[in-house]
Amino acid sequence: xxxxxxxxxxxxxxxxxxxxxxxxxxxxxxxxxxxxxxxxxxxxxxxxxxxxxxxxxxxxxxxxxxxxxxxxxxxxxxxxxxxxxxxxxxxxxxxxxxxxxxxxxxxxxxxxxxxxxxxxxxxxxxxxxxxxxxxxxxxxxxxxxxxxxxxxxxxxxxxxxxxxxxxxxxxxxxxxxxxxxxxxxxxxxxxxxxxxxx
Ligand SMILES: Cc1cc2nc3c(=O)[nH]c(=O)nc-3n(C[C@H](O)[C@H](O)[C@H](O)COP(=O)(O)O)c2cc1C
Numbered sequence: 294x295x296x297x298x299x300x301x302x303x304x305x306x307x308x309x310x311x312x313x314x315x316x317x318x319x320x321x322x323x324x325x326x327x328x329x330x331x332x333x334x335x336x337x338x339x340x341x342x343x344x345x346x347x348x349x350x351x352x353x354x355x356x357x358x359x360x361x362x363x364x365x366x367x368x369x370x371x372x373x374x375x376x377x378x379x380x381x382x383x384x385x386x387x388x389x390x391x392x393x394x395x396x397x398x399x400x401x402x403x404x405x406x407x408x409x410x411x412x413x414x415x416x417x418x419x420x421x422x423x424x425x426x427x428x429x430x431x432x433x434x435x436x437x438x439x440x441x442x443x444x445x446x447x448x449x450x451x452x453x454x455x456x457x458x459x460x461x462x463x464x465x466x467x468x469x470x471x472x473x474x475x476x477x478x479x480x481x482x483x484x485x486x487x488x489x490x491x
Contacts, residue, residue, distance in 0.1 A: 297423050304419040309468050311427030312382075314460035319387030321349045323424055324459065328390070331416035336409035337402075342394045343410045343454075346446055349388035357384055363441045364433075386458035387426075390417065391436075393451050410454040417457060427462045430455045 299307065328345060336342060348356040360383045361368055361376065368376045377384075394410045397403040418428040435441050436453040447453060 297425060299423050301419075304422050308419060308422040309427070309466045310429045311458075311460065311462045312429055312466070313462060313464065314385035314387065314427065314458070315463050316385045317387060317461035319349055319426060319459050319461070321388075323426065324349050324388050324390070327417055327420045327424065327426075330420050331413050334409060334412035334416050336412070337405040340402075340406065340409070342397075342406035343413055344393050346391040346393065347389065349459075353384075353389075356389060359441065359444050363435045363438060386429075386460035388459040390457045390459065391445060391447075392454045392457065393447060394454055396450050396452050407452070407454060414455055414457060421459055425461070426459050428460075429458045431458060432456070 324347065328347075332341065332343075357380065361380055364383075365371070365376060365379055371379075392410050392414055394406045397406060414430055418430065421428050432455055436456060442453070445453075
């Protein structure tokens with residue numbers, strides 16, 4: 294257990310997506326502790342439908358190469374500096390977790406499994422925040438690129454729910470204000486009352 298202990302509310306409200314990491318490595322043990330706690334996410338029928346592909350520490354170099362080959366196919370024609378600059382958004386996080394679910398042919402189960410994996414991801418991000426580790430859940434188009442999927446180790450019939458970057462950061466981004474409850478809530482029956490008055 295890490296020393297920090299945010300309240301649930303502090304973690305939920307205070308967490309921000311980190312898009313600028315400082316390159317500091319993420320400890321593998323911390324990452325695995327986070328994963329071991331995050332799996333307590335709700336999931337229908339306890340299917341625990343997820344599996345995770347992780348890169349942290351020594352595996353990162355190979356993942357960076359895959360991300361480079363996928364996102365900058367003409368990287369060989371560019372200067373080393375240019376490639377390094379374009380790759381910064383991929384090379385500065387200290388760890389990656391790709392969250393994968395089966396594409397169940399039954400729509401209800403498929404959506405449930407996807408939803409459960411989303412809950413797992415949010416758990417990971419909140420737990421990481423409590424360790425002082427920032428995260429960003431990303432869904433770039435290349436997650437559906439067949440060559441990328443194959444090289445990552447994703448099997449046919451599986452879907453990548455997200456690529457979650459983990460890492461340390463120097464600046465805390467300001468969150469965008471959220472809509473308040475009175476803007477998003479309809480009191481059950483109130484629409485009906487308005488209609489009744491007509
Ligand atoms: C399903 C999902 C996909 C996202 N994909 C991306 C992405 O591809 N790139 C990115 O920079 N941020 C991505 N984000 C992060 C959002 O930009 C971020 O959550 C949003 O700006 C709110 O900021 P906050 O998380 O700091 O409150 C994604 C978030 C979610 C939930």
